[in-house]
Amino acid sequence: MASRAGSLTASDLVAASLHGRKRDIGGGIFQALLILALFVSLLVLLVLLYDVISGGISVFSERGADFLRGRLSIVTAATAGVGQGIFGTLLLTVIVVLVAFPLGIAAAIYLEEFAEDTRFNRFINVNIRNLAGVPSIVYGLLGLAIFVKLLAEFTGGRTALAGGLTLAVLVLPIVIITSAEALRAVPHSIREAGYGVGATRWEVIRSHVLPSAAPGILTGTVLSLSRAIGETAPLLLVGAVTGFLASGGASLYEQLYGGYTALPVVIFRWASLPSQDFRALTSAAIIVLLALTLTANALAIILRNRYERKW
Amino acid sequence: MKAMDAGTLTEPREGLHARPHIEVEVQQQSERQLPSRDVVFSIRDLSVYYGGFKAVRNVSLDIFQNQITALIGPSGCGKTTMIRCLNRMNDLIENARVDGEVLYHGVNLYDKRVDAVEVRRRIGMVFQRPNPFPKSIYDNITFGPKIAGFKGNMDELVEQSLQKAALWDEVKDRLKESAWSLSGGQQQRLCIARCVAVQPDVILMDEPCSALDPIATARVEDLMQDLKSEYSIVIVTHNMQQAARVSEMTAFFTAEVQEDQDRRTGVLVEYDKTEQIFTNPSDERTENYVTGRFG
Numbered sequence: 001m002a003s004r005a006g007s008l009t010a011s012d013l014v015a016a017s018l019h020g021r022k023r024d025i026g027g028g029i030f031q032a033l034l035i036l037a038l039f040v041s042l043l044v045l046l047v048l049l050y051d052v053i054s055g056g057i058s059v060f061s062e063r064g065a066d067f068l069r070g071r072l073s074i075v076t077a078a079t080a081g082v083g084q085g086i087f088g089t090l091l092l093t094v095i096v097v098l099v100a101f102p103l104g105i106a107a108a109i110y111l112e113e114f115a116e117d118t119r120f121n122r123f124i125n126v127n128i129r130n131l132a133g134v135p136s137i138v139y140g141l142l143g144l145a146i147f148v149k150l151l152a153e154f155t156g157g158r159t160a161l162a163g164g165l166t167l168a169v170l171v172l173p174i175v176i177i178t179s180a181e182a183l184r185a186v187p188h189s190i191r192e193a194g195y196g197v198g199a200t201r202w203e204v205i206r207s208h209v210l211p212s213a214a215p216g217i218l219t220g221t222v223l224s225l226s227r228a229i230g231e232t233a234p235l236l237l238v239g240a241v242t243g244f245l246a247s248g249g250a251s252l253y254e255q256l257y258g259g260y261t262a263l264p265v266v267i268f269r270w271a272s273l274p275s276q277d278f279r280a281l282t283s284a285a286i287i288v289l290l291a292l293t294l295t296a297n298a299l300a301i302i303l304r305n306r307y308e309r310k311w
Numbered sequence: 312m313k314a315m316d317a318g319t320l321t322e323p324r325e326g327l328h329a330r331p332h333i334e335v336e337v338q339q340q341s342e343r344q345l346p347s348r349d350v351v352f353s354i355r356d357l358s359v360y361y362g363g364f365k366a367v368r369n370v371s372l373d374i375f376q377n378q379i380t381a382l383i384g385p386s387g388c389g390k391t392t393m394i395r396c397l398n399r400m401n402d403l404i405e406n407a408r409v410d411g412e413v414l415y416h417g418v419n420l421y422d423k424r425v426d427a428v429e430v431r432r433r434i435g436m437v438f439q440r441p442n443p444f445p446k447s448i449y450d451n452i453t454f455g456p457k458i459a460g461f462k463g464n465m466d467e468l469v470e471q472s473l474q475k476a477a478l479w480d481e482v483k484d485r486l487k488e489s490a491w492s493l494s495g496g497q498q499q500r501l502c503i504a505r506c507v508a509v510q511p512d513v514i515l516m517d518e519p520c521s522a523l524d525p526i527a528t529a530r531v532e533d534l535m536q537d538l539k540s541e542y543s544i545v546i547v548t549h550n551m552q553q554a555a556r557v558s559e560m561t562a563f564f565t566a567e568v569q570e571d572q573d574r575r576t577g578v579l580v581e582y583d584k585t586e587q588i589f590t591n592p593s594d595e596r597t598e599n600y601v602t603g604r605f606g
């Protein structure tokens with residue numbers, strides 16, 4: 001093809017088709033809407049944060065560590081603090097970790113690896129999912145009926161132990177679901193490889209399935225902790241103390257079997273007081289609670305990263 | 312039983328049965344003295360079902376010791392299903408059911424007293440897609456021997472196994488690295504090494520080269536020839552030349568419509584010496600398939 005003058009060359013035609021249509025207007029609008037949605041949620045969050053921090057920062061600058069150590073009071077704002085609240089929340093967290101994690105992970109291993117696919121087991125599976133959606137106040141009632149009343153001899157009634165057990169039951173479905181999902185995500189080919197060299201079911205689970213699922217299990221379970229840390233309603237029902245709490249120099253046994261409080265409960269109580277001083281304390285306590293929750297989340301990420309790098 | 316320089320698994324091995332079973336031992340002993348065409352597997356009237364669907368129907372064939380036996384046939388004719396019956400891998404599929412007998416040195420693998428874990432220790436498997444454990448190269452090899460109670464020198468065993476799989480030179484400086492950092496072909500050879508490390512009697516390979524380039528394929532084929540003196544090998548392959556090159560015996564399967572089934576069921580069409588299958592098959596369907604006229 002010698003004569004090119006005046007006519008389009010092949011590459012012109014290709015270029016014309018590749019340079020494409022006009023701007024994709026629908027797509028542009030959609031993208032703008034998505035970004036808007038993102039900004040609205042972020043904005044709400046930022047306003048909340050600003051409100052809390054600006055309200056509570058003065059408490060930290062004036063009283064500092066004294067506020068973190070101070071005792072629960074609803075009368076004298078000048079000396080009231082969140083020391084007992086922090087301690088109570090940590091104590092509850094430990095109970096949740098000790099009770100809900102082993103139980104939940106074991107249940108998940110059973111459901112995923114051992115249970116046959118029978119109608120009954122499917123029924124159980126569905127209902128664990130339902131349990132995760134049950135409002136926390138219902139767990140509070142359950143805890144009141146079982147841990148406070150029925151098992152009073154063991155828990156001692158309205159004690160930290162009863163509160164911790166209630167929270168453990170509350171996060172148990174979440175722990176089971178996230179662990180089961182992490183186990184299910186382990187590729188079938190890895191199991192086959194294990195069986196293929198003559199491993200028993202338990203050897204395959206212990207040596208291959210659990211290590212592969214561990215990062216997922218850890219992330220899920222630690223995140224469920226932040227839920228436990230933030231719960232208020234069930235604790236109010238099972239008897240977290242909202243007023244003056246007499247404790248000091250008590251042994252661990254006495255702490256477990258004594259009155260207790262927790263950060264969200266303290267916040268709830270202070271927020272309902274009319275005094276301006278307590279309003280600042282409320283904000284300060286929220287900052288502490290947020291810091292705790294964020295620490296738990298950060299811990300989840302660190303643990304996951306460490307585990308993933310291991311092999 | 313094979314003698315390995317790096318020490319041996321606890322000998323004598325206990326029987327396949329969870330509890331020792333005298334008859335079995337006697338039978339195996341007498342067969343060991345026979346010449347080279349010992350029968351390893353005697354498949355008798357084997358049918359496999361997935362739920363209500365009959366995937367493979369009434370297969371009977373003998374697989375011989377120290378030979379390579381190839382299973383060929385069009386996609387979906389039940390080759391994978393068949394080979395997974397030979398080490399009870401089908402037990403892992405919830406709705407799979409097996410009818411008939413698979414006699415391994417005269418013992419029916421599907422006998423109630425037979426322990427599937429013991430079976431898989433003796434009859435190793437290399438899967439269609441490479442599936443190394445997400446662990447180091449070294450740990451991939453040592454897992455099997457460890458759970459089998461291997462007491463010898465682990466480093467030596469790792470080296471020997473990798474050498475047998477023609478992988479040693481490529482990985483000897485990075486044994487502690489993740490097996491997932493290897494290329495697909497290297498991973499497949501690692502899986503072969505992992506299988507060899509537990510010193511099985513039989514190696515089952517389900518399309519071991521389908522993800523490999525011609526060079527890696529050639530290496531795996533060489534490897535099979537080397538391994539043949541110690542092991543019996545059953546290989547599934549879609550590659551006609553490969554079957555012709557490496558195997559002594561070839562079984563051709565195809566999928567056919569059965570009166571009582573709405574889906575096609577796998578049947579064994581012809582089983583013979585590989586040479587016979589490829590040059591002078593007795594069944595027209597075999598001829599059409601091996602000459603590429605399969606419709």
Ligand SMILES: Nc1ncnc2c1ncn2[C@@H]1O[C@H](COP(=O)(O)OP(=O)(O)OP(=O)(O)O)[C@@H](O)[C@H]1O
Pocket residue numbers: 361364366385386387388389390391392393404577
């Ligand atoms: N787990 C399963 N559940 C139900 N049906 C299955 C299952 N595995 C395989 N099948 C069916 O059994 C038949 C034989 O499958 P199989 O995997 O044995 O074929 P194949 O000969 O290995 O094919 P390919 O060459 O494509 O690998 C197919 O119709 C398949 O759909």
Ligand SMILES: [Mg+2]
Pocket residue numbers: 390391392439517
């Ligand atoms: Mg297959």
